[in-house]
Structure formats: structure tokens, C-alpha cells
Amino acid sequence: MTLANGNIIVIPAPTDAYKNEHRVTVHWQQTFVNKEGNYIVLLVKNKSQDGAEVPMFIQEDWYTIAKLDKEATKSGSDEYEFVINDRVQYGQKNANGDGRFAIWHDKGRKPFQASLALFYPIATHNGC
Secondary structure (H helix, E strand, C coil): CCCCCCCEEEEECCCHHHHHHHEEEEEEEECCEEEEEEEEEEEEEEHHHCCEEEEEEEEHHHCCHHHHHHHCEEEECCEEEEECCCCEEEECCCCCCCCCEEEECCCCCCCCHHHHHCCHHHHHHCCC
């Protein structure tokens, strides 16, 4: 099954320790200018698909309790339910759609999905 619009994913509440363990710096070129941005890489549960695990990249300064309180529903002391909609972009490992992942960030950032896909093994293998 593939992550899709309308799915509900479960995101762990941010902590400093969690952010430090799951931070990656992504580099890309945009309009001939080198760019970089920090993302938190999480392996989230897709509640709409029986808890299937999905890698998710969240712009680091968006992975805050204040932002999640506005954008998601708190579903416990340490997690949020977040509805996948047009706020979220997708990437995948290849043209076949394998390894789909979610990206929640300022859409003014335009990293190539290949820049993010480099971190896919980290998200899936290390159990972010």
C-alpha cells in the first residue's frame, strides 16, 4: 500500500533528544544556487493503512509542539495524528513508485527527491 492523500499518520511528539538523533542536512541546487536545509527524518505509522511504516521528512523548524498543535491533533501524551493533504509533498525511490515517502516543509524549498531519497535507508533501516 502507498501513502495517499487523506491518510492519517501518527507523528511522535518532538523532543530535543529525538530531534538531535534524527536530524539530516539535505543539499540541493535551486535556480543555480546551492541550498541546504535541516530535516527531521521519522518513520511514522500510517493509521489509515493498519500502521504501515512510512518515512517522513519534516523541516526541522516545523517539528515543534507549537506547529504540531496547529497542524495536527494530539492523540496522546507523546504523539500527534496528522492528515496527509496538500501541505505534504511526496517522493519515491524510483519511477515504479517504490519507497514512497512524505515531505512536510515550506514548498518554496525545492530539493530534488533524489536528495531526500539518499536518506531513505537511514529512515527505514534504523527505525527512526
